[in-house]
Amino acid sequence: MSRHLLSAADFDREQATLFLDTAAQIEAALAGREVKKLPTLRGRTVVNLFYEDSTRTRISFELAAKRLSADVINFSAKGSSVSKGESLKDTALTLEAMGADAVVVRHSMSGAPHRLALWVRGCVVNAGDGTHEHPTQALLDAYTMRSRLGRLEGLRVTIVGDVLHSRVARSNVLLLATLGAEVTLVAPPTLLPVGIETWPVEVAFDLDGALPKADVVMMLRVQRERMAESYFPSPREYSRRYGLDATRMAMLPDDAIVMHPGPMNRGMEIAAEVADSVRSTIVEQVRNGLSVRMAVLYLLLSGAEVSL
Amino acid sequence: MTGSWLITDIRPYGEAAVDVLIRGGHIAEIGPGLSAAGAERIDGGGLIALPGLVDLHTHLREPGREDAETVQTGARSAALGGFTGVHAMANTDPVADTAGVVEQVWRLGRDSGLVDVAPVGAVTVGLGGTQLAELGAMADSAARVRVFSDDGFCVADPALMRRALEYVKAFGGVIAQHAEEPRLTVGAQMNEGVRSAQLGLTGWPAAAEEAVIARDVLLAGHVGSRLHVCHVSTAGSVELLRWAKAKGIDVTAEVTPHHLLLTDDLAATYDPVYKVNPPLRTASDVQALREGLADGTIDAVATDHAPHAVEDKECEWGAARPGMLGLQQALSVVVLAMVETGLLDWRGVADRCSTRPARIGGLGRDGHGGGLTVGAPANLVLLDPAARSILDPAELASRSRNTPYAGMELPGRVVATLLRGRPTVLDGKAQA
Structure with missing residues (x-):
């Protein structure tokens, strides 16, 4: 090293x-x-x-x-x-x-x-x-997953949101692959980088389909300004398709945790009731x-x- | 240093060894066992002779950024690289968009005595992309401008591009397009693909180049004009050019040495010496460019020599200016990428590095790009193709040091360059 x-x-x-x-x-x-x-x-x-x-x-x-x-x-x-x-x-x-x-x-x-x-x-x-x-963020995320769920090998981690602009996502993908976790990235296609097919991950556009298989769901911060660049039509539409609210959280397996690197946009990518729920590890992170x-x-x- | 020169034992285009007698700036005799009383002798020792190289795309930075390069230092780099003619791009400060500025650059070139400098005129005022510059005034000036380009920027407005293509027909000009759709490359830092995804650098998609080339060949065909495409960098661009030429559209294109050799993998160092516009692409693009140059789809090698001051490169990738040096290593890179791979023979090198670029830029009128034949102006370069050396940037003639080839072993050494019978380089050393 x-x-x-x-x-x-x-x-x-x-x-x-x-x-x-x-x-x-x-x-x-x-x-x-x-x-x-x-x-x-x-x-x-x-x-x-x-x-x-x-x-x-x-x-x-x-x-x-x-x-x-x-x-x-x-x-x-x-x-x-x-x-x-x-x-x-x-x-x-x-x-x-x-x-x-x-x-x-x-x-x-x-x-x-x-x-x-x-x-x-x-x-x-x-x-x-x-x-x-952002490698220390990935380390603290892995630490949090391991301390909550007891393992990293084989852990199913779903990362949701603006992967294209996210240093948190890049470091997490690399570290989690090293540690043997299975990563799924969920985002609108506009917010996934060209070339992502070479990453050691699954890619999905549908959040609802990914949630029941997730031990960890990590919500990425999405800047409202991305709307002006036409990455998505409106914050509301983004939130409807890719935001984690209580209904969606209920689709997760019983022990699954919800993570967010902060700072959060409450009501955008994550609903307040999710951020403040027992599944949330945000303060722990x-x-x-x-x-x-x-x-x-x-x-x-x-x-x-x-x-x- | 004027007068008669007898160059013994050289191999024109790598073929049978002959002696060449140069008198009055022209090739007077070619043949075995020549002798000439009073002529100075150059022992060729089996060196390869090619017509003096012509660069369609050089940034000499003067006026405006004399800290990065001057016409004099750029001309020295050119001569040492085997060039006898270079086209100086218009993105100086002030921009070369008037007769006054192009004449200034032309005179500086003439004063250098090392290489003929043909100024390129800007297509639009201040490279602003909105209003045509006085193209006719530049064409009629002492600099006799024939190539017009907003290089650094694309003439993105399709209507303006059409008008420019049409207008320069009046004086046999050509528009050299920097093909880059600006909305698709906002903030772009490197080729968009696997590497940009990994490195978190904003991508410059191949489609941004190809879309403009597609548009412009259609426009050129429609109005019956000549189009030249600068620094083609993608496999898709080669395909489009092949299609356009098959259709009979009057389009020519150039490729840079660095796009023939280097790939976007180098961006992984985050060393901005590898930042260039258009960006380094993938290995399959490199292969397609080599094949396109070999089959003549791409007409010319052009350096896009882009000197930058240290502070513009010794910084973050995103803060660095794009561009790399090219003049002094261009021929070596062509030898490595095209000759040693068997894709081009020496006649092919002469065609792509001298004959065709001279014709595209209109420098044939000054005797550039001619053959090594009796009666032709004595513009030639003598090359030792077997010599290999490791490049030390400190040894370059440019004022700048932003070469991507530092530490690389490159083949081919320019031993001598002659401009109209006068050596500008002898024994690898510039003569001014």
């Missing part, structure tokens, strides 16, 4: 499982503690380099690094030299000069973390790049994200001691 975490395709099943197991160990170690902090990364510097607005991911990484006792710098596009037109490379060299041990990067352009990784010596963690990938990101930072930054 490289010292970076750029893509969910970067690791095999053993390495992926190590991330999940480490997250579980961290969660267990901190459970019931009054001071939820480990000394592991004391003296190390983690930079959160966010070129795109993100609340939950940035906070999750910040808290993860702080709980590992790292020094954390938040560097966001707004209010920094970035808005004055500094190039990614110059920003990278600046962070390098400051001695960043890890750079957690969120960027609106696909592949930006891959470029960054050329210019810094520290670890680069992809916290979401354009419409490409956020909580698990913290343990998973601690595991990622720990395993990448402690490099030498842990064989990854």
